[in-house]
Amino acid sequence: MDLQQALSELNLVKDKSNLESFFQKYLGKKWLLNEEFSKIKDASIEEKKVLWAKLSEIKNKLSEEYSQKEAEISIMEINEQLKKDIVDISVNPKKYEWWHFNLLAKTRRDLEKIASNMWFIIDYGHEVVTKYENFASVNIPLSHPATEMHDTIYLQEQSPDWENFVFRTHNSAHQVQDIQKYWVPLKLVSPGRCYRFDDMDATHDVMFQYIEWIYIDKNVSIAHFKNYISTLLSAIIWRTVETRIRPCHFPFVEPGFEIDARYEIIDPKTWETSKSKRIELLWAGMIHPNVLKEWWVDPEQRSGFAFGIGISRLAAIRYGIKDIRYFTNGDLRFIKSF
Numbered sequence: 346m347d348l349q350q351a352l353s354e355l356n357l358v359k360d361k362s363n364l365e366s367f368f369q370k371y372l373g374k375k376w377l378l379n380e381e382f383s384k385i386k387d388a389s390i391e392e393k394k395v396l397w398a399k400l401s402e403i404k405n406k407l408s409e410e411y412s413q414k415e416a417e418i419s420i421m422e423i424n425e426q427l428k429k430d431i432v433d434i435s436v437n438p439k440k441y442e443w444w445h446f447n448l449l450a451k452t453r454r455d456l457e458k459i460a461s462n463m464w465f466i467i468d469y470g471h472e473v474v475t476k477y478e479n480f481a482s483v484n485i486p487l488s489h490p491a492t493e494m495h496d497t498i499y500l501q502e503q504s505p506d507w508e509n510f511v512f513r514t515h516n517s518a519h520q521v522q523d524i525q526k527y528w529v530p531l532k533l534v535s536p537g538r539c540y541r542f543d544d545m546d547a548t549h550d551v552m553f554q555y556i557e558w559i560y561i562d563k564n565v566s567i568a569h570f571k572n573y574i575s576t577l578l579s580a581i582i583w584r585t586v587e588t589r590i591r592p593c594h595f596p597f598v599e600p601g602f603e604i605d606a607r608y609e610i611i612d613p614k615t616w617e618t619s620k621s622k623r624i625e626l627l628w629a630g631m632i633h634p635n636v637l638k639e640w641w642v643d644p645e646q647r648s649g650f651a652f653g654i655g656i657s658r659l660a661a662i663r664y665g666i667k668d669i670r671y672f673t674n675g676d677l678r679f680i681k682s683f
């Protein structure tokens with residue numbers, strides 16, 4: 346049997362069926378090689394060794410070339426199939442629908458517009474902050490149980506001497522840096538995502554959009570706060586909303602308040618309206634002197650207020666929606682109704 350001839354035959358093989366007949370001819374059960382091997386038994390011992398070595402070499406070479414060819418052919422076949430299988434993924438422009446912002450994004454942008462019209466600086470800060478920034482910088486000592494008020498998501502500890510990081514639980518976390526950056530008097534808003542390990546329900550989510558407002562100047566009082574709040578709410582919510590201010594404790598303010606709202610829910614199917622339960626809309630207060638001291642601001646000279654609003658709750662009130670999960674669950678029926 347001639348190896349060269351076999352190889353040149355293999356070279357001519359172009360598809361699976363040729364490959365199969367080549368296999369039958371040379372390497373299959375009735376293979377030519379097999380015949381050659383069977384001749385060995387009639388040879389003398391010396392010849393046997395030589396023949397065996399030669400034949401084995403031919404067999405190995407041939408099998409190697411064969412499997413290479415087999416791989417080549419299957420790749421060729423796949424490529425040909427792919428050429429036939431082309432799917433037209435271009436979008437039919439006629440079917441493309443007019444878009445609008447997600448309602449949360451829209452509400453956030455409108456809040457930002459209102460804030461800049463009121464001469465507030467907008468600074469987004471970082472979503473990952475140090476434990477110090479999230480807690481101690483706003484008068485929540487790290488050993489204090491108040492840190493538990495927020496179900497914090499901690500990042501894995503890096504090394505014992507590193508400051509440990511958390512996902513910010515509120516945007517108050519970078520006020521300490523904002524003060525260093527812009528100093529007082531300061532009017533600043535920081536919109537963005539916050540994270541809390543909460544159970545999800547109609548008014549809570551693990552990740553939520555939040556906007557924090559801070560105003561520090563000489564002689565800032567609760568009267569300023571009330572004025573800002575009422576201007577802001579009437580600019581952002583287009584319908585009348587029943588609000589209620591009640592005193593509340595937060596370690597970083599003195600005094601602290603919470604504002605609850607009751608609003609009209611619209612049923613998208615029947616357009617009927619009903620009254621919601623009261624939901625907490627914003628948390629606020631006059632900045633605690635200890636916090637000002639921590640930021641190197643003299644509490645005798647300056648005072649200020651700060652408040653934080655959950656944007657999804659605000660958007661729920663604005664659009665009359667019962668459950669904040671609608672904003673992010675991607676249900677097209679909901680999205681298209683705005």
Ligand code: DAH
Pocket residue numbers: 514515516517557558595598601628629630631650651652653
């Ligand atoms: N950071 C508080 C929280 O997320 C909310 C808050 C309370 C923000 C009082 C404020 C404030 O700015 O003054 O629970």
